Amino acid sequence: MRRAVAGDKSAFAGIVREHQSLVFSVAYHFLRNGELAEDIAQEIFFDLYRSLPSIKSPLHLMAWLRRTTINRCIDQSRSSAYRNEMQLDSLAEPACMHQFADPLAGDMLRRQVAALSESYRAVVILRYGEDLEPQEIAKLLNLPLNTVKSRLHRALQTLRTKLERGLERKRRQTA
Amino acid sequence: MNDHLENELRAALARIQPPEGFADRVAANLPERPRPGRPRYSLLAAAAAIFALLFVMRFEQVRQERQKHAEVVRQQLAFALRFTAEKLSVIDARLRRSAPELQMGKTKEEL
Numbered sequence A: 001m002r003r004a005v006a007g008d009k010s011a012f013a014g015i016v017r018e019h020q021s022l023v024f025s026v027a028y029h030f031l032r033n034g035e036l037a038e039d040i041a042q043e044i045f046f047d048l049y050r051s052l053p054s055i056k057s058p059l060h061l062m063a064w065l066r067r068t069t070i071n072r073c074i075d076q077s078r079s080s081a082y083r084n085e086m087q088l089d090s091l092a093e094p095a096c097m098h099q100f101a102d103p104l105a106g107d108m109l110r111r112q113v114a115a116l117s118e119s120y121r122a123v124v125i126l127r128y129g130e131d132l133e134p135q136e137i138a139k140l141l142n143l144p145l146n147t148v149k150s151r152l153h154r155a156l157q158t159l160r161t162k163l164e165r166g167l168e169r170k171r172r173q174t175a
Numbered sequence B: 001m002n003d004h005l006e007n008e009l010r011a012a013l014a015r016i017q018p019p020e021g022f023a024d025r026v027a028a029n030l031p032e033r034p035r036p037g038r039p040r041y042s043l044l045a046a047a048a049a050i051f052a053l054l055f056v057m058r059f060e061q062v063r064q065e066r067q068k069h070a071e072v073v074r075q076q077l078a079f080a081l082r083f084t085a086e087k088l089s090v091i092d093a094r095l096r097r098s099a100p101e102l103q104m105g106k107t108k109e110e111l
Helices: A009-031 A034-054 A058-078 A080-085 A103-115 A118-129 A134-141 A145-174 B002-012 B022-028 B041-098 B100-104
Strands: none
Touching: A009 A034, A009 A058, A009 A103, A009 A118, A009 B022, A034 A058, A034 B022, A058 A118, A058 A134, A103 A118, A103 A145, A103 B002, A118 A134, A118 A145, A118 B002, A134 A145, A145 B002
């Protein structure tokens, strides 16, 4: 990290390789658009390169990346241009997605997460994608712990309801 | 049901890698970064110019205030002198009326 701070670009590329899956995954799951996620990830690493002298430790770096990625994705998701472009059904899955016992459920779940409001989507992705505890999410997003817990609870309720309805509809169609 | 859903979410939102060569593309397009600890001379120069301008403006303001004050004092002094001169001439006229011998410019002893 010291070499990267001093301006060594190959050392910085090492940092990018180490953390690229974190940034890209959060952005991809948030936006469900591979190209957009890659663009945003690239911009975030450019920002990181400029801000690197102020990063104090590897833990600080991880928190900085998560916070910046979430905030950038929320901004992107709220922008009207993105809303107009975004059509969930037309988006392709990345090649290395996890295989579910019921492939319909996995695909539907990702779609339903992407359809949640930005504030719910952020806590769900950090909780289940990044495996953070609610306290860590609260600290990261500068929110009260109870707000995080209630958003998680409501998001799970919404997902469960929609998932059950969706699966029922698909089964009826296939039957 | 919740545990099942949570496990499904963990699987659905698992980490994925960006396309091949992502890190190299980022490294190749990195922006310029100001060197750590190096002062930003343009900012310093701008700050110095603003400071100098404020100093000159304040100096000019003080000078103008002093000039105005001096003018007021000059007018007051002129008025006071004029007033004193008038009073003195009135006193002089009364003195001459009450002691006509003084009109000749002689003292009592001389008379």
